[in-house]
Amino acid sequence: MSGNLVRGLAVASATAVTTVGAVAGVAQSSTGQSTDDAETKASGSTLLADLPVGQQAQVQTASLTQQADAQAIAADSSAVFTAAEEARKQAAQDATAKQKAAQEKAQQEKAEQEAKDREEAEQKASRSSSSSSSSSSTADASSFAPQSSYTTAEVQAIARGMVPGNQFQCFSNIVDHESGWNYKAVNPSSGAYGLVQAYPGSKMSSAGADWRTNPATQIKWGLNYMNDRYGSPCDAWSFWQANGSY
Known part of the structure; x- marks a missing residue:
């Protein structure tokens, strides 16, 4: 590989890195363009001018590819973070729903048991009262x-x-x-x-x-x-x- 091509690839790499920085939110100058990005492009323009036309095309292609890869990596990272956050929220909602359902079931079972206990107590009291009344009433015959x-x-x-x-x-x-x-x-x-x-x-x-x-x-x-x-x-x-x- 010729020295000029190596220098061109270096320029392309610098340009790609600058582009990734812009995607991540690098501060912009008052003209809306990163100062480092402008300087890199200015330097790159001078170096690319020294290369033959065919090599300039190769350098530019490599630069665009690197930029695309960097943007894809950034997009994938954002998607992974978003998915993880959504999964966390859903897990929290599911846990809350299960806890609420368990509490409602426990309350219902408690209410049913209390109602059953009351009914049994009333039946027992009724049988006891009936038995007592029967005994006392029968004994009244001689009166x-x-x-x-x-x-x-x-x-x-x-x-x-x-x-x-x-x-x-x-x-x-x-x-x-x-x-x-x-x-x-x-x-x-x-x-x-x-x-x-x-x-x-x-x-x-x-x-x-x-x-x-x-x-x-x-x-x-x-x-x-x-x-x-x-x-x-x-x-x-x-x-x-x-x-x-x-």
Whole structure:
């Protein structure tokens, strides 16, 4: 390679470096052109003039190639930085979204568990209250003084005092169908007797010797029978509805 060509390539390299500097933001002179760039071009013009025309073309081509490569490198670096920044932002957004979803799920599960606990507590309290009420009501049978006779209203009043409030309607439904609240009712076919039509009627003696004439004794026996056999008067009524008897 001739000395002139080497000098020309050197000039081209200087020109390329100056161009890269301009891309990166080298301060411009008041005329809008970098002072170093102007000096390099001035020096390069003098050197290129000493070269043959063909070599000048080679030098200029090399200079343009170097400038293009430098600009491509700068563009690639900017693209890589931008992509990395976008990836960082997206990762932060994804992490925030996952954390929020986890918190919402935890809150929902907590609310559901609290609701379940409340429901179980209420059911337990209701069962306890019903059991307590049933025991105390059954024990009240002996508190009703025997009478020579009873009206339907008096018999129903006794039943209300002995049967738990949440079970009374079911108990009443059964008595309505079995005896119509007649404590002396007798089934001519089977011999079943009393309010709840015990068969045989003598079964009710377990609740009191006055089972034939005392509706309180009959109610006590009938309530115990429904609780023991079916679980409650309402369970007995459900059975009665399905089978026509209990």
